[in-house]
Amino acid sequence: MPQAYRNLRDAPHPLLDCAAQASCNSFNRWTFPLNSARQGTQTLGKTHASMPLKAAIVPVTPFQQNCTLLWDEETKQGAVVDPGGDLDRIDAAIKKIGLTIEKILLTHGHIDHAGGAAEFKATHGGLPIEGPHPADKVLLDGLAAQGLAYGLSGARNVTPDRWLNEGDTVTVAGATFSVLHCPGHSPGSVVLFNAAQRFALVGDVLFRGSIGRTDFAYGDHDALIEAIKTKLFPLGDDVAFICGHGPMSTIGDERKTNPFVA
Numbered sequence: 031m032p033q034a035y036r037n038l039r040d041a042p043h044p045l046l047d048c049a050a051q052a053s054c055n056s057f058n059r060w061t062f063p064l065n066s067a068r069q070g071t072q073t074l075g076k077t078h079a080s081m082p083l084k085a086a087i088v089p090v091t092p093f094q095q096n097c098t099l100l101w102d103e104e105t106k107q108g109a110v111v112d113p114g115g116d117l118d119r120i121d122a123a124i125k126k127i128g129l130t131i132e133k134i135l136l137t138h139g140h141i142d143h144a145g146g147a148a149e150f151k152a153t154h155g156g157l158p159i160e161g162p163h164p165a166d167k168v169l170l171d172g173l174a175a176q177g178l179a180y181g182l183s184g185a186r187n188v189t190p191d192r193w194l195n196e197g198d199t200v201t202v203a204g205a206t207f208s209v210l211h212c213p214g215h216s217p218g219s220v221v222l223f224n225a226a227q228r229f230a231l232v233g234d235v236l237f238r239g240s241i242g243r244t245d246f247a248y249g250d251h252d253a254l255i256e257a258i259k260t261k262l263f264p265l266g267d268d269v270a271f272i273c274g275h276g277p278m279s280t281i282g283d284e285r286k287t288n289p290f291v292a
């Protein structure tokens with residue numbers, strides 16, 4: 031959850047600028063080729079992709095977390111990132127786009143990101159779950175309890191099939207993402223970076239104009255600032271990112287204007 035949004039009601043609704051909100055399709059509106067979010071020339075993935083990955087954001091849970099679908103437009107193979115809850119909405123988006131989901135990726139262990147992962151896995155043939163960093167095990171082991179505390183039904187504890195560490199790589203439909211361990215918002219937060227498409231998934235590490243909250247259990251403000259400055263900023267100003275809440279941004283915009291780290 032963003033630092034600025036101490037009160038859930040203060041958080042902007044991601045569809046607020048949609049003219050016909052009631053009838054607005056909440057995921058199609060967000061469907062875009064990843065390279066459209068940045069300026070400059072298109073760089074295609076080296077491994078397999080003849081066209082870049084596409085993404086769609088499905089806001090889930092009362093926290094309006096940006097559950098993200100990533101896929102190869104040609105094969106319709108892809109991954110779901112942070113299925114925190116509202117699995118019916120995620121499933122509807124998957125069906126509408128026509129995707130075959132191959133894996134679940136988790137950026138960190140907070141309930142709005144990971145609360146629905148175990149159920150999603152169970153209802154999709156036991157898909158593998160990759161991430162976050164093992165330092166978030168304590169959070170993943172407490173998801174059911176977090177659910178009770180927040181009044182969110184259906185949250186389950188989850189154990190990933192693969193923990194992610196600094197320097198690891200993950201693949202989505204043949205495209206490679208490198209793993210950056212960025213503690214501070216949570217001890218095991220990871221950022222996934224696709225160098226070929228100049229794109230990152232940053233979870234709740236960095237937001238447009240804000241940074242992740244560090245007043246939760248296991249938060250560490252100094253560690254978060256250091257991770258942003260020493261791991262995210264060096265990725266390059268042209269790198270676009272999807273964050274856990276709210277609109278996309280670029281590393282350059284945040285490096286220059288974000289009041290928490292500029």
Ligand SMILES: [Zn+2]
Binds near residue numbers: 234
């Ligand atoms: Zn969050």
Ligand SMILES: [Zn+2]
Binds near residue numbers: 031138215216234
């Ligand atoms: Zn979080």
